[in-house]
Structures are given as structure tokens and as C-alpha cells.
Amino acid sequence: MLRRIGSVGSISEAARGAGISYKAAWQAIETLGNLAGTPLVEKAVGGSGGGGAQLTAAGHRLLRAFDLLTAARHAVLTQLDQEQGSNPPALGLAALGLRTSMRNQLPCVVADVSTAGAAVRVELALSDGTRLASRITQESAQLLDLRKGMAVLALCKATAVKIFEVEAATHANNVLRGRVVRVSGDAGAAEVSLQLSCGLSMVGFAGDDGGLKVGQDCVAQVDDSAVVIALAG
Structure with a gap:
């Protein structure tokens, strides 16, 4: 979302390009800003559209850090896969960097995504096929871009x-x-x-x-x- 805003200069345009609602886009921006401890997006005055949005210096630094970390992570996991195959799986290795108070962290695969009223019901499959369901908001489902077959972590x-x-x-x-x-x-x-x-x-x-x-x-x-x-x- 930050990358799209930096490219098009508009939150609404970035949301449309990502296929999510304006509300979901704003929630993502607010959440990232809270985690970063500083605003990542600011209003841009002027222009043909009368104004828009642009990344702050902190927003640009965050994108740069994300790109560097993604490249480093990919290089490490690729090397380990070449040396040891897929055991332990890449998701399990990546999850080792996650620090949270939630004791239960279960690697799963998305088995199904369906709308349940105002919420979204996500069916998750453990390695033996056991199902675990999660009920989340439509905005959260959009932001995560959940799809069948995607590897995720179930936390509780x-x-x-x-x-x-x-x-x-x-x-x-x-x-x-x-x-x-x-x-x-x-x-x-x-x-x-x-x-x-x-x-x-x-x-x-x-x-x-x-x-x-x-x-x-x-x-x-x-x-x-x-x-x-x-x-x-």
C-alpha cells in the first residue's frame, strides 16, 4: 500500500489499484504508522487533482528497509533450501523472527475463504488435514489478500x-x-x-x-x- 501511494500520490487510487476499499487502505496506513511510531503518509497540497497523499521521509525509509530485508530473507531461505531441501519448511524458519505474546503459533495452509455476513470465514488446514477456522473482518481479508493454498500462521x-x-x-x-x-x-x-x-x-x-x-x-x-x-x- 505504501509503495502504491508513493507511486500514484493518492490513497483512493492506491486502494483501487490494490483491489481493496478506501477504509481498508486507511486502516493499513494507521496500523503501520502506529507500529513505526511516526506518520508514514501525509497530505500533498496542490497538483491537477487539487491534492493527494505522499510518503513521509519515514515512509520512504520503511520501504527501503522492507526491500533490503525481503532480499536478505529470500537469499537465506534459498541457500538453506539448496543445502537441506525443504525441511524445516520456509514458513517455519521465517516464523522464528515473530515475537508475540500469543503462545500458540501453528503453520497452516488456507483451505477456503468465504463470506459470513459482515465477516469473512477462513478455513485453515494443519499438516495432517485437521481444520481450524478463523473469523476476520472483510478489510483484514483484503489486506492479507488471502487465497486458497497460501501458507500462513494461525495464532491464538x-x-x-x-x-x-x-x-x-x-x-x-x-x-x-x-x-x-x-x-x-x-x-x-x-x-x-x-x-x-x-x-x-x-x-x-x-x-x-x-x-x-x-x-x-x-x-x-x-x-x-x-x-x-x-x-x-
Whole structure:
């Protein structure tokens, strides 16, 4: 979006060129500005259209930094792929640079994207085919340009994940089967780590029943609105 604004000198034109709404474009600009700690876009006075938008010096520096980091990342991953094939996968390596308070970070592939009222429902597939759904805004889906087959990361806080015995699980969406590998804390408020059927780990908190044991088969349940989608790099 910043690159388009710098090229055409207009937020509305940049949004049209990217195939997103003006609102989504502004949200992206505001989010980037918040992360950078300084404005990246400013109003441009004059011109044939009576005004527009242009990048600030900080905006130009950010684009330059992005280009340099992208080139360096591509070179590193290409070299590793040549040396070791695709194990570990490039997405997993790129995700190592992501620092967040969200304990659960699961590499997935977009299986389906559909509109659900005012929101967008994204079906994600783990490596063993297990499905995990995320419900996001239409603006977020536009900005991420989500497409079937795209590699992404599914993120969610441990506090949003409820761990139940298999028999106590509901029939709601986002119920993932696994085996308990660690339990800490008091019964009724215990933090539980599961090894999912795909081999990944998921951390959550036990339901009111508590008393879960290491080695026990359980399920993890998380609301689709609590699943965040991230793109590496």
C-alpha cells in the first residue's frame, strides 16, 4: 500500500489499484504508522487533482528497509533450501523472527475463504488435514489478500484455548484432538500443553473439571474469533 501511494500520490487510487476499499487502505496506513511510531503518509497540497497523499521521509525509509530485508530473507531461505531441501519448511524458519505474546503459533495452509455476513470465514488446514477456522473482518481479508493454498500462521492466546476431556467436548467448530504432555497449576485453572494429532503443540487451560493427566487424550477448543492469521515476512 505504501509503495502504491508513493507511486500514484493518492490513497483512493492506491486502494483501487490494490483491489481493496478506501477504509481498508486507511486502516493499513494507521496500523503501520502506529507500529513505526511516526506518520508514514501525509497530505500533498496542490497538483491537477487539487491534492493527494505522499510518503513521509519515514515512509520512504520503511520501504527501503522492507526491500533490503525481503532480499536478505529470500537469499537465506534459498541457500538453506539448496543445502537441506525443504525441511524445516520456509514458513517455519521465517516464523522464528515473530515475537508475540500469543503462545500458540501453528503453520497452516488456507483451505477456503468465504463470506459470513459482515465477516469473512477462513478455513485453515494443519499438516495432517485437521481444520481450524478463523473469523476476520472483510478489510483484514483484503489486506492479507488471502487465497486458497497460501501458507500462513494461525495464532491464538493460551487463555483463549479451553482443554477438555474427550467426553466433555462440545460439537462446536475448532475442536482439535491431542494428548496431554504437560500440566501445571491448580486443578480447575491448570495450564495444559497438548501434542496435537499433527505433531504440533497447543497450550490452553483446563475446564472446570480439571484433573487432567499426562498421556490422557483430550481436545482443545477455541472460538474462531480468537484465531489470528499472520503472514510470515
